[in-house]
Amino acid sequence: MSGSTYGNIFKITTWGESHGAALGVVVDGCPAGLELCEADIQRFLDRRKPGSSQYTTPRKEADSVEILSGIFEGKTTGTPISLIVRNTSQRSADYSEIASYYRPGHADYTFDEKYGFRDYRGGGRSSGRETIGRVAAGAIASKLLAELGIQVNAYTYSIGPVTINEDNFDLEESLKNPTGMPDADASARAEEYLKKCMEELDSAGGVVACTVKKLPAGIGEPVFDKLDAALAKAMFSIGAVKAFEIGDGTKAASSKGSINNDAFYMEDGEIKKKTNHAGGILGGISDGSDITMKAYFKPTPSIFSEQETVNKNGEDIKVNIKGRHDPIIVPRAVVVVESMAAITILDSLLMNMTSRVDGIKKFYE
Amino acid sequence: MSGSTYGNIFKITTWGESHGAALGVVVDGCPAGLELCEADIQRFLDRRKPGSSQYTTPRKEADSVEILSGIFEGKTTGTPISLIVRNTSQRSADYSEIASYYRPGHADYTFDEKYGFRDYRGGGRSSGRETIGRVAAGAIASKLLAELGIQVNAYTYSIGPVTINEDNFDLEESLKNPTGMPDADASARAEEYLKKCMEELDSAGGVVACTVKKLPAGIGEPVFDKLDAALAKAMFSIGAVKAFEIGDGTKAASSKGSINNDAFYMEDGEIKKKTNHAGGILGGISDGSDITMKAYFKPTPSIFSEQETVNKNGEDIKVNIKGRHDPIIVPRAVVVVESMAAITILDSLLMNMTSRVDGIKKFYE
């Protein structure tokens, strides 16, 4: 069955393989009247572009986006927006070796089992390049959310054993350094750790955090399309994510009700919460405080050290995988997390518009 | 927008409130020819029934299921199966107090913000009784999976600070003790912890683990309906879940590629993995090994000790919530997790049937 369409109202359909002609996305259901140009999207794509630091694949790709439809006189028309990015650096390498065995930690084996064969060039559809369409669509969702006063920001929370210190938090910093950490000191330590991993021909994992600010209360559709359920699906659909949490997350399980409950209080005539253990969601619906979440990424499965596996002849073999590997996925995944969050938040915001008869009456009067 | 339908092919629509006339589910898309009777479903419902131990609400409900459609001569007909459970113990209590303020940690405030008002009797739709429909549908999914040789089993992994010892693992034990733990010793310690919580008028959280055995490789629909993404949504749609992980989960983020990668090897002509850090899913597709996952539940928000909150007049107040509270949700949530996993696994299994032209040709020949 088809699994490349995401969203209910703001609906994206991504397509493309690592070494195909191009990758892209069709955004259907984007409301009409949003000012949008290629630069708006390129800015997001540049944040996930390879080759920008020594910790990412040396593959060189401009990842230039072209808008093919859905925009007229600088504004969205309400019809599908088609975005395309041409691949330019598909090396005409010899893939016969990689085609012959299953890389550990990759989807080679499972794609073969599911589809009978696979596009083995650079991972095909299971490559991280698949996220180009998500990020292009995320740029649009983010721009529309910003017009509604809602901010979505992701950043690297930890790399291997190195975690940021919230006291040093500086979002701007995260956009400047190669780790994506909003803490210059932690970032420097994380770089040390990554260098050591590379020396050891190994790879590292990490955590991406994301915060949504100024989302109104009332967003989320119980019981199955709760806001946290939608975000969980969004994040787990990103390759390499192995855990996801909202608010205090795993820690809540060992807490107590008296501590974990966030007390309500009045401030300037508005209902506020004294704490935010819940991460801004109660009963699957936003409560007006910040939405906080974390996605946990496994270490890049492509490593340079020798590994055991099997080949297509059913033989146990040892392999040294060549090629262009990121020693860590996390810094480039930050904008992917931010994009998936933005798309999900926007979609939920649009879904909420039909919740009440009075809102519908006001709309049509 | 509507959020009470879940699944793509095996599709469930749940309905009902804590203190309404009844709760239920319509299962649409259940294949024809499955032997099914009320006892099959009742067995699952009995596992979540209240009042079975001192750690669950003393509310007395038989939770007897009636099949209203979709079964003929003892077998499913391929048409929608409608299941209903009448509420019998809606106490004609005075709800005016609870209607007047927002309980911390509950969805009272967010439902009011979303819908303009709420059914405040027992939490209305945000009550745990909402899961009756899920469990009834889960019983059907589990039965069909069992016919295909696939087993789904959930159990309590931890309660507060008490975690099971895998060396003591005994699934049968988990069905006998009040904690749902497959480890008699840990269960006894967890009971001590729960008793202390109750004495302190407090509540506890915990973790439910779930394993799927004998699922064929190839199940899951990249890139958005990956098996792990589908499971994540399923679990996060359960009230009180704050984190979810597959395989090593959060731990993978601080691991290294050389450790986290599962090496393939041949055994009796079949491809196996030496370890299962991945939890049975690679690239969003099952790899033939056990699917392992954990859902983290927050402590029950209803506690007997005094709490701060606001009332509908916009005043800061202190409240002591009366009523029938579970000091912990986890033991009764085990069967809910198992049900949501079974529904999701079955749905993904059905979705996979159209993945290959050769499979389709074989089917129609």
Add this chain to the structure above:
Amino acid sequence: MSGSTYGNIFKITTWGESHGAALGVVVDGCPAGLELCEADIQRFLDRRKPGSSQYTTPRKEADSVEILSGIFEGKTTGTPISLIVRNTSQRSADYSEIASYYRPGHADYTFDEKYGFRDYRGGGRSSGRETIGRVAAGAIASKLLAELGIQVNAYTYSIGPVTINEDNFDLEESLKNPTGMPDADASARAEEYLKKCMEELDSAGGVVACTVKKLPAGIGEPVFDKLDAALAKAMFSIGAVKAFEIGDGTKAASSKGSINNDAFYMEDGEIKKKTNHAGGILGGISDGSDITMKAYFKPTPSIFSEQETVNKNGEDIKVNIKGRHDPIIVPRAVVVVESMAAITILDSLLMNMTSRVDGIKKFYE
């Protein structure tokens, strides 16, 4: 796959068989705050109730509806509304004969081919009683549309060769006579025709027309969920419908552009059309004039005269089908058409709310 759910936002899931315990519908996505009671729904159900004239099956059913969820203090809560109608007149007849062969014009053969067997009692799920859920949901959609000033009305346009005269049009009349025709004279002639059909042990077909008034311009979602495409699916999902048309319909195909185009003109500062050949839809979107449509129903396949068919042993046989047959479906189908139109119009109206950025900004400000 599952096919018993209809709608995108206002989403209905129907269930139940002719001779099962009950039939019903779950309405998910009904906005909160609509005043609703059982009488609102019963009024619609009474319009399709059997036994009300000599031209309908003599089966006696009260078809009393019970609301099981989704209403609190007389208003919809935004959560799923579950409606149930118990079957009371499932005669304990001997069905062994009807189970043994395939009735011409019925779904007996196709259900067996699809599902491997069928509930043969009274047609099972393929019975006209399946529409009870649609009509119950249609009552809710109609009530909400009425609050927005939108009227949906269906009536019998023709029975066999007898067609109404538009000059005699009187909607009230259609609710009083047994044909559902808004023209007393045509109705009398149609009755004569039906009596003759019954004498000949035969059955008749006919046409149901439906008009939607005061629908704002702008409703419909190109290119696949156009308003006319949505209505076409809705109508063709009703058993026995063999053709559907909007506006001039089939006649448009033999017309010319100069005649078929509706000229725009100004009236009191508003854009109007001099004619309405288009039936109120241009490019799949409502244009502010009346939506007009017609659904063509085949004659009831159950007739008392002898017919040729085959039995389950693969033998050619001749049969005289006993039982309770309607000599015509049309009069009872009027409210089904009206219900499906109302559900579809409401769903499209809700879908339109996210079409423009300015509308979204206004909503959330």
Add this chain to the structure above:
Amino acid sequence: MSGSTYGNIFKITTWGESHGAALGVVVDGCPAGLELCEADIQRFLDRRKPGSSQYTTPRKEADSVEILSGIFEGKTTGTPISLIVRNTSQRSADYSEIASYYRPGHADYTFDEKYGFRDYRGGGRSSGRETIGRVAAGAIASKLLAELGIQVNAYTYSIGPVTINEDNFDLEESLKNPTGMPDADASARAEEYLKKCMEELDSAGGVVACTVKKLPAGIGEPVFDKLDAALAKAMFSIGAVKAFEIGDGTKAASSKGSINNDAFYMEDGEIKKKTNHAGGILGGISDGSDITMKAYFKPTPSIFSEQETVNKNGEDIKVNIKGRHDPIIVPRAVVVVESMAAITILDSLLMNMTSRVDGIKKFYE
């Protein structure tokens, strides 16, 4: 809301405007292992290409398709297939006049009402060029159906008052003449009629028929996704369709049960029908005989003669629309009807695979 995605398993998302950079489609859910190349798709696109006769717009477009993803080593991989056709003949005309008023019979007014403004160049998204994506996807669906032995063929049934004579039926003929009629004599008369329309600066409508051969019994998903309901939606989503019928269609409404019922009989051990008034569908499910259907198209709204309308200043005006108009849509719509039928039939065929437990067991054994 988004309306540019169609299908449940074989899912297409079309995009593009008449005068944008390009048009295309993403086909998600195409099974893996189908041999497919650009020539397979180009063959279909060439059938709808403009400029091929004097009865179509003189706009010159090569409409060359490029496959951007989803194919590897000549076969579909199971991942999304992205197809693109660049526009080459967007004349840099002065659109200020056409932007200033609403063309009768077109979607200018309704798009403005819905989206607040519109891409007025050549009709934008409401142009017939939108169907390029449908036809490209239809080529894939047709190829896969052919591998399963199922043939879908559409042809022109009538143009204005000229209808084919079934006795002359020759499908090959329909692919050679400019009318698309499978009857050389009728085609010649239709050409005379069209020439007269053109002389009168007028336009014509017509009917496209479509037949599906060798579809197995059992296809279609009651009660809302019946095969006829799915086909009705598919056809009504094509611009200019005003009526749709299955089998005898409108005529069934004035027939009698004794005539309209198709008698079953045995032939060579198989169940057949003596007639096919039903058009191959009973109870919304295919019965193994030919599926027959007709779509009625209105005359092209763009005509050269003077028309009355209003402009954006709210003034009544008279207009003579310049540009490149087809005097009739029907001949080029034939392949669009065939494509939408093929996509719908394939999607329904795939949906049916999960109908029975025994089929699922056999698949996974």
